[in-house]
Amino acid sequence: MKELAPEGVDAALDLAGSGIIPELIEIGGDPSRVLSVADFSAEQYGAKFSLGPPKDPERVFADVARLCSEGLFRLRVDQTFPLERTAEAQEASANGRVTGKLVISISEMSSNKWLVAASTLRSIMPSIFQVSAQGSR
DSSP states (O other), X not given: OTTTOTTOOSOEEESXXXXXXXXXXXXXXXXXXXXXXXXXXXXXXXXXXXXXXXXXXXXXXXXHHHHHHTTSOOOXXXXXXXXXXXXXXXXXXXXXXXXXXXXXXXXXXXXXXXXHHHHHHHHHSTTTEEEEEOOOO
């Protein structure tokens, strides 16, 4: 991490709940700079834990969009897979060598079929990837 950000980071966000809060505190330099949405033990280390969805999600999304447009927040996508290669995405995640999000791309589907597919994928593999709907190219 020090090679990627030699001057440190402003904050660390735990989305996986994989027991790395102490490491994130070391990276962030202070527990107040660490937020977890998945590790219930975060507060035991002095880090923050989000207890659920925000009361004003539109404002949160607008803030994240602004931070992204200003180059202050980036969400790294490791790989994008078409729906028919979902098993490969599962395997990539299971191997533990993913350094960003795995995205399943669902294209050329009606919105009803997309909603069923997204719901099914989320219920089968909720922590592996985010589902991305893209129009046909």
